[in-house]
Amino acid sequence: MDRVGIIGVGMTKFGERWKKGLRDLIAEAGLKTIQDANITGDKIDAIYGGSMSAGRFVGQEHIGAVIADSMGLNPIPSSRVEAACASGGLALREAYLSIKGGEYNVVVAGGVEKMTDSCTEEASLTLGGAGDQEWEVFNGATFPGLYALIARRHMHEYGTTEEQMAEVSVKNHANAAKNPLAQFQFEVSREQVMKSPKVADPLKLLDCSPITDGAAATVLASEEVAKEYCDDPVWIDASAQATDSLAVHDRKSITGLNAAKVATEKVFKKSSYDRSEIDLAEVHDCFSIAELCALEDMGFVKKGEAGKAMEEGRFNLNAELPINTSGGLKGCGHPVGATGIKQAIEITKQLRGEAGKRQVDEAEVGLTHNVGGSGATAILHILSGGR
Amino acid sequence: MTHRKALPGIWRRFPERYRLEGNKCKNCGEHFFPPRIICPNCRRDGKLEGHEMSKEGEIYSYTIIRSAPVGFEDQTPYVLAIIELKEGTKVTAQITDVDPEEMEIGMEVEEVLRKISEDGKKGKINYGYKFVPKS
């Protein structure tokens, strides 16, 4: 069956973009990606845009129309998709499926979140909506709190330490320092992470991804069109998605995310590559513990051993399996609806050899792992370059 | 606070929040809290019937919330936990009347009815289940 290629990528700088509104961010990322694809608007068949909660962050719904309108692309069909923090990954997947299914040839997959127009308390309430409102949030759960419950249990069952979790943030900040579009372009030490204020024990401020404004977009095309417009398309080799209970407490085990495990099995079943051929990955480190769970869920380390492996530096830039070269959600920032697209952009840039100071040598196959909420949605993609 | 709700949204949850009313599936034997509308194991073959959950359990995991959501500011820091009830069903709730530093996984707790949060000074007061160390 025909492949689907990524022929253009573009993203805004991530951060507190006080001078830019929702539409400015969309247009900025949209123009960059269309320029990168070297394609004209009339060739685009459809748009899929991920946004977790524009309605609560800025009071604007109907984001599909907002995207097409902001980009001057009316009357192209434009749809918003939502899966909390995995909204971007879902937009990529829906765009991929629409081409794979044969309906479209050229589709834009994007994501956006304008979070800093909300005050911090309001933004936290909105993010809480990714968890279970009635049975977690009602009783006083916060988003960091839910991941803290996961972390505490992981520590209990496997002896994972707070220091090992801190190493995730240290690594991701080190990578973000090399990314000109990252929110936090500076390094932090393990001591700084350990001494940062506690948010929800055992998680501290520097274990947590920030509130971020940003947008990111890609142009996908069918194999034939991709080759016409692009000498070196990056191919979407496989895409998979899985679901789990909305509430953490409804899961048999909470030391990993079952949706991510299931999506991993599916994505490798569909892929022409196996786990050992993955050269790098962007994983969903909304909290430091989440990256450790991700590495275990995807089978890159044995269950319970991610903390130790992290401490040994096995996932550093240019180590055996570089993870989150963009800086991850922690360092690059986490505009929730845009994150899944940013992950695909980072892998695309790496596979094209355009990742600058954070370029991974001989990167040929990359993976993205995007999670919604506390793990109720997981979306994985495998991307490959060249051939 | 969750989102401010009109009163029916609060009333309709009294059985669960005040009495821990859940249900169980007679087909597979699993207990659910809150009650499930469809048994996820058996789906249409499931036979759900009401079941008041036991009021005792043990700590499965816990955290200390230091950065509180709106409506919980007066309570910080507070302990939030996942409690495994006798039936094996897990719930998320606050642990109260406890020194946060003494929390540990496996600690035995029992349910109490308490004020959960308030919707501002003029809004309604939300009540529900919390847990305390077993006496």
Ligand SMILES: [Zn+2]
């Ligand atoms: Zn059943």
